[in-house]
Amino acid sequence: MPGNSEYQYNQFLPKTPSIGGTTGAGVDHVHCSFGFPNSELFLIKELAEAAKNATLSHGHLALHYPGGPGTWNIRQWIANRGRSRKIKSNPSDILITAGAGQAIDATARVLINPGDEVWVEAPSFFSALRAFEIAGAAVRAFPMDENGLQVDLVQEALEFATFNGGNLPKFIYVMPNFHNPGGVNLSVERRKQLSSLAIKYNFYILEDDAYADIHFNQGVLPAIYSFAPERVIYIGTFSKIIGPGIRLGWTIANSEILQYMRLFLLGSQTNPFMQEIIAGLLENIEFDKYLNDVNQRYVGQLDVMIHELGRYFGDEIKYNKPSGGFFLLVKFKEKVDVSALVALAEKKGVSVVNGKEFYLNGSDVNEIRLCFTYSSENQIRKGIERLAEAYKEMKHATANVEV
Amino acid sequence: MPGNSEYQYNQFLPKTPSIGGTTGAGVDHVHCSFGFPNSELFLIKELAEAAKNATLSHGHLALHYPGGPGTWNIRQWIANRGRSRKIKSNPSDILITAGAGQAIDATARVLINPGDEVWVEAPSFFSALRAFEIAGAAVRAFPMDENGLQVDLVQEALEFATFNGGNLPKFIYVMPNFHNPGGVNLSVERRKQLSSLAIKYNFYILEDDAYADIHFNQGVLPAIYSFAPERVIYIGTFSKIIGPGIRLGWTIANSEILQYMRLFLLGSQTNPFMQEIIAGLLENIEFDKYLNDVNQRYVGQLDVMIHELGRYFGDEIKYNKPSGGFFLLVKFKEKVDVSALVALAEKKGVSVVNGKEFYLNGSDVNEIRLCFTYSSENQIRKGIERLAEAYKEMKHATANVEV
Numbered sequence: 001m002p003g004n005s006e007y008q009y010n011q012f013l014p015k016t017p018s019i020g021g022t023t024g025a026g027v028d029h030v031h032c033s034f035g036f037p038n039s040e041l042f043l044i045k046e047l048a049e050a051a052k053n054a055t056l057s058h059g060h061l062a063l064h065y066p067g068g069p070g071t072w073n074i075r076q077w078i079a080n081r082g083r084s085r086k087i088k089s090n091p092s093d094i095l096i097t098a099g100a101g102q103a104i105d106a107t108a109r110v111l112i113n114p115g116d117e118v119w120v121e122a123p124s125f126f127s128a129l130r131a132f133e134i135a136g137a138a139v140r141a142f143p144m145d146e147n148g149l150q151v152d153l154v155q156e157a158l159e160f161a162t163f164n165g166g167n168l169p170k171f172i173y174v175m176p177n178f179h180n181p182g183g184v185n186l187s188v189e190r191r192k193q194l195s196s197l198a199i200k201y202n203f204y205i206l207e208d209d210a211y212a213d214i215h216f217n218q219g220v221l222p223a224i225y226s227f228a229p230e231r232v233i234y235i236g237t238f239s240k241i242i243g244p245g246i247r248l249g250w251t252i253a254n255s256e257i258l259q260y261m262r263l264f265l266l267g268s269q270t271n272p273f274m275q276e277i278i279a280g281l282l283e284n285i286e287f288d289k290y291l292n293d294v295n296q297r298y299v300g301q302l303d304v305m306i307h308e309l310g311r312y313f314g315d316e317i318k319y320n321k322p323s324g325g326f327f328l329l330v331k332f333k334e335k336v337d338v339s340a341l342v343a344l345a346e347k348k349g350v351s352v353v354n355g356k357e358f359y360l361n362g363s364d365v366n367e368i369r370l371c372f373t374y375s376s377e378n379q380i381r382k383g384i385e386r387l388a389e390a391y392k393e394m395k396h397a398t399a400n401v402e403v
Numbered sequence: 404m405p406g407n408s409e410y411q412y413n414q415f416l417p418k419t420p421s422i423g424g425t426t427g428a429g430v431d432h433v434h435c436s437f438g439f440p441n442s443e444l445f446l447i448k449e450l451a452e453a454a455k456n457a458t459l460s461h462g463h464l465a466l467h468y469p470g471g472p473g474t475w476n477i478r479q480w481i482a483n484r485g486r487s488r489k490i491k492s493n494p495s496d497i498l499i500t501a502g503a504g505q506a507i508d509a510t511a512r513v514l515i516n517p518g519d520e521v522w523v524e525a526p527s528f529f530s531a532l533r534a535f536e537i538a539g540a541a542v543r544a545f546p547m548d549e550n551g552l553q554v555d556l557v558q559e560a561l562e563f564a565t566f567n568g569g570n571l572p573k574f575i576y577v578m579p580n581f582h583n584p585g586g587v588n589l590s591v592e593r594r595k596q597l598s599s600l601a602i603k604y605n606f607y608i609l610e611d612d613a614y615a616d617i618h619f620n621q622g623v624l625p626a627i628y629s630f631a632p633e634r635v636i637y638i639g640t641f642s643k644i645i646g647p648g649i650r651l652g653w654t655i656a657n658s659e660i661l662q663y664m665r666l667f668l669l670g671s672q673t674n675p676f677m678q679e680i681i682a683g684l685l686e687n688i689e690f691d692k693y694l695n696d697v698n699q700r701y702v703g704q705l706d707v708m709i710h711e712l713g714r715y716f717g718d719e720i721k722y723n724k725p726s727g728g729f730f731l732l733v734k735f736k737e738k739v740d741v742s743a744l745v746a747l748a749e750k751k752g753v754s755v756v757n758g759k760e761f762y763l764n765g766s767d768v769n770e771i772r773l774c775f776t777y778s779s780e781n782q783i784r785k786g787i788e789r790l791a792e793a794y795k796e797m798k799h800a801t802a803n804v805e806v
Binding site: 008009010011013034037044045047048049051053055056060061064098101109111114130202239244245246247260264269270272273 | 413414416437439448456459462467501514516517533642646648650666672674675676680
């Protein structure tokens with residue numbers, strides 16, 4: 001009977017559920033896990049006014065099907081903003097997406113045929129790894145150091161593949177600024193080198209720049225896009241600066257790529273109504289001042305986190321202090337059962353993410369990722385204390401076993 | 404040199420651009436092409452208030468990542484509303500999507516491996532056909548009559564395939580109410596028959612019910628979902644009743660399907676901010692009264708369109724008069740070069756859609772689809788007059804050639 005055979009879903013469906021999103025923990029719980037902004041910084045009043053005004057001014061048009069790459073106002077703002085990273089673009093080079101997530105997914109769908117290679121950094125953003133996997137890509141990872149992706153190793157691999165008839169990548173996915181989870185920046189020299197390789201070996205660079213505006217003590221380096229506009233698909237988002245719930249991001253790329261991406265968006269093109277609201281908001285606030293306030297707050301929270309880590313963990317951990325972004329990647333010098341530590345910390349009232357989520361094959365890496373943006377300074381103090389308690393208990397238990 | 408080889412994009416990328424969206428024609432132009440609601444019916448004032456209030460009341464939560472299947476308020480409303488079509492569901496059976504379009508796309512991605520069969524009605528919604536094609540499906544079409552899909556022919560094909568070792572469909576895509584573009588309803592008997600076949604032959608039914616609330620002289624028939632909840636993926640949308648620009652739709656299905664669909668949405672999960680706005684709007688309006696006003700307006704516009712078609716075309720056309728929905732599918736009794744007619748009509752100031760867009764392979768079917776909802780009665784009068792002028796000119800030109 002055909003009715004008894006097992007139903008066959010898509011062969012690339014992942015076996016494990018996706019991680020991310022809010023958790024249902026109690027009020028006192030400290031969230032240092034996912035990349036949420038601090039709710040206290042949300043521009044609620046300004047946004048409420050913008051929402052009302054945009055509906056009244058643009059409603060009749062914005063309530064219809066968008067049918068295009070996004071509203072003009074918001075793409076114009078993005079084009080202007082890009083200049084701070086040396087990106088020369090016009091609104092016509094920009095496609096609005098539902099956050100960076102949809103941009104990553106659509107790019108994967110446009111570029112990948114099952115079996116194609118995608119090269120990534122190790123570690124890398126878990127949702128991107130998931131999107132490449134779902135598209136059927138063979139993903140290969142390259143190590144990073146304090147200056148980001150080790151582009152020399154990428155070059156060697158490209159040369160080796162060319163010489164030996166191996167597979168070249170369809171694209172290389174990188175986060176050059178305030179890397180998630182690594183917290184480091186790709187040096188300008190390496191940006192140039194990677195761009196040259198993309199041109200020489202005919203692959204795309206998928207440049208995920210979600211955290212560019214969250215910087216604490218410097219400007220932002222020029223985007224990889226600025227060195228090879230034809231070979232780079234640049235992704236930005238309002239999630240980290242206005243709020244993820246509005247689900248608005250953007251892609252800057254050549255017209256061929258944008259045209260193909262739009263085919264995949266079909267009916268799920270991005271909400272023009274929301275775009276007009278945010279364009280109105282951006283017009284009515286002093287964006288750079290607001291951003292400065294946000295970054296002041298975040299660097300304060302980062303300093304508290306680092307201070308508390310020093311107090312409780314001393315020399316037992318190491319990390320690269322980030323100069324922006326949302327995350328601190330902490331490595332334990334001694335071997336720890338990180339899965340057990342994360343579970344115990346959760347019980348004690350603090351969430352952190354197991355570092356293995358950011359690597360292919362999920363092998364244990366003795367790391368955890370801490371988000372310093374969502375929780376207040378006081379919550380962070382509590383959170384690190386709880387993490388330290390969990391860590392001590394585990395070490396103690398292990399020591400007892402060894403005796 | 405690797406740099407000189409042609410770049411290989413996804414093998415399933417369609418060769419032709421997507422149709423849909425607003426056009427850039429002049430003010431006097433009459434749009435009878437795409438499925439837009441009438442802008443005059445938009446609840447601008449109410450929506451502006453709802454947008455402001457929802458931001459103030461829910462902003463702190465709604466600005467964060469959704470991380471779930473949608474906000475509770477809106478899923479509760481959808482669950483209640485489903486009862487009018489005999490759908491028994493809870494909020495936990497519902498996933499919010501960016502319009503029906505994203506639901507169709509995500510379903511295709513969950514169910515289809517390249518080469519799998521998807522069965523559809525002929526004619527069918529072009530964006531759905533496109534989504535199945537992009538997923539790599541082999542699509543097969545079955546004819547309709549005035550009672551919708553000819554389910555007997557589907558049954559024969561299932562029996563034939565089973566007997567001869569042929570391919571069964573992964574799912575069958577149907578629009579049971581106010582079909583786009585056919586305008587007809589699937590009879591209750593056929594709904595039951597199709598449900599039984601889905602259970603017996605282990606396929607899903609993708610039930611696209613985008614137009615259910617736009618009905619003129621009757622209630623709505625029970626959803627196919629009501630006869631086989633485990634085998635039906637039901638899709639609804641706010642696009643036709645509130646406005647497409649808010650990009651909110653929903654899927655009601657079993658938990659396995661919903662869980663898989665969420666994997667594909669990844670970061671592009673639906674805007675919780677917009678959901679709270681619409682939930683607030685729905686709470687503050689008398690929805691049934693509003694819907695009644697909308698439907699009164701639309702049936703008036705449909706009557707004008709039919710009257711004008713009778714006046715100009717008399718016996719030269721035929722159609723099934725729809726009892727709801729947005730569209731009238733008009734067949735010319737004599738062979739017409741429809742592509743030329745559509746182009747000439749566009750020049751004269753009225754847009755209509757060539758019927759071939761709704762069929763596989765795009766072979767000529769001597770049909771056009773007219774949308775009667777977007778344009779006012781006066782615009783419709785102008786539009787049909789222009790269409791008739793174009794038709795006459797073409798017939799005249801053809802007659803001259805034949806002489």
